[in-house]
Amino acid sequence: MIVLIIIGVACVAGGVYIAVFQRAKSANVALEIQAQPTKTYEEVKEALEAMQDYDPNYRELVEFKGFASSSQEVITPYSRQKVAFYIAENIQVSEDTEERRDSDGSRRMVTTKHEQKLSEDVSGADLIVKDNFGHEIVIETKGVENKLDLVQSYDTLDRSNTGNPTYGRGYGVRANGTGHRIIGYKQIEKTFPLNAAMYVLGEAYMISNRIFIGPPKNTKSPFIVTTKSEEQMLKKTQGSQTTSLFGGLALAVLGLVLFIVGVTR
Numbered sequence: 693m694i695v696l697i698i699i700g701v702a703c704v705a706g707g708v709y710i711a712v713f714q715r716a717k718s719a720n721v722a723l724e725i726q727a728q729p730t731k732t733y734e735e736v737k738e739a740l741e742a743m744q745d746y747d748p749n750y751r752e753l754v755e756f757k758g759f760a761s762s763s764q765e766v767i768t769p770y771s772r773q774k775v776a777f778y779i780a781e782n783i784q785v786s787e788d789t790e791e792r793r794d795s796d797g798s799r800r801m802v803t804t805k806h807e808q809k810l811s812e813d814v815s816g817a818d819l820i821v822k823d824n825f826g827h828e829i830v831i832e833t834k835g836v837e838n839k840l841d842l843v844q845s846y847d848t849l850d851r852s853n854t855g856n857p858t859y860g861r862g863y864g865v866r867a868n869g870t871g872h873r874i875i876g877y878k879q880i881e882k883t884f885p886l887n888a889a890m891y892v893l894g895e896a897y898m899i900s901n902r903i904f905i906g907p908p909k910n911t912k913s914p915f916i917v918t919t920k921s922e923e924q925m926l927k928k929t930q931g932s933q934t935t936s937l938f939g940g941l942a943l944a945v946l947g948l949v950l951f952i953v954g955v956t957r
Contacts, residue, residue, distance in 0.1 A: 725914075725925055728755040728893060733827035733903075740898040751895040753908060756821065756829060758892075760884045760919070763818035763830075768881045771846040775883040777819040779837055782811045783878040785849065789870050801870070807878070819917075821890045821905075831892060831917055832906030839907060841918035842882035851876035888919045 731739075731754050743750035760776035768778045789803045819831040833840065884890070893916040894905040907915040918925060 725755075725893065725916075725922060728753065730755050730757055730922075733823050733825070733829065736829070736896050736903060737898075740896060740903065744898065749897070751897045751909065753894070753913060754896045754905065755922075756892045756896075756905065757922075758821040758823045758829070758890055760886060760888045760890050761820040761822050761828070762815070762886075763820060766815045766817050766886075768846065768883065769813055770848070770879045770881055773845065773881075773883070774886055775815075775845075776886050776888070777817075777833065777840075777842075777884040778813075778815045779842060779882045780813040781809055781878075781880045781882075783880065784808045784810050785875045785878050786872060787875060788872050791870055805875075810877075819884065821892055828903075829892075829896070830902060830904045832894075832904055836907055836915070839915050839917070840884075841916065841920065842884060843888075843919055844880065845883045845885070846879065846881035849876045849878050884917075884919065889921070890917070890919060891922050891925060892917050 733756075736752075736754050736756065739752055740750065743752075762776045766775050766778065767773065768775055769780050785805070785807055787803050787805045789801055791799055792802050793799055814833075814837060819833050820828045821831055822828050892905055893914055895908040895913075895915075896903060896905050898904070916925060
């Protein structure tokens with residue numbers, strides 16, 4: 693069948709992409725983690741200052757370790773925790789219940805759950821990583837929030853603003869239980885805890901004698917901002933290589949089987 697052939701080809705292509713390209717991407721991250729020596733604040737500053745007269749826009753890939761801080765007090769909106777940085781999300785959780793017929797004509801109730809992000813709030817203060825001597829490096833966060841390896845520190849479902857605790861205000865729920873209802877509002881906070889140990893790998897640059905680290909201009913180079921240790925990050929990327937290899941091969945084999953079945957039918 694033509695459908696099986698198309699699905700088979702798509703699976704083979706996807707499997708090859710995962711096994712080759714995704715694995716190569718993880719391998720590159722692992723290589724950079726291993727290759728980059730951890731630099732002190734003084735070493736980063738000296739290297740950047742030495743190049744200022746030649747190239748004011750000079751950037752250099754560096755590995756830096758320190759502790760999370762911020763340029764001013766940061767308090768999360770839901771749990772009211774003091775943190776170095778946060779992203780807070782408000783998500784509406786609802787469900788639709790409908791009556792369906794099975795192939796034998798029997799009726800059954802099917803409920804589908806939905807989540808819709810209503811808002812996202814990001815802390816406005818600069819994320820700073822300090823060394824043991826109090827030297828500060830500012831971490832670029834604006835526009836690259838999705839690249840930050842934040843810790844999910846708060847996740848709760850608030851049912852208090854749904855009107856009726858079961859069905860929600862103003863939503864059509866029929867006597868037989870079918871229809872749409874709001875379950876509640878999920879409040880999520882992802883943070884860098886204050887004073888948490890930080891591992892950073894990115895491009896350092898200098899503006900007005902302040903040092904920043906942000907995503908490399910070469911998108912193939914990694915940008916890592918995490919509370920995980922260097923050893924944990926290396927183990928994670930090596931595990932991703934193995935998962936990509938075997939997962940990609942499995943998908944490719946499945947695609948080949950579907951292709952053969954489609955051709956021979």
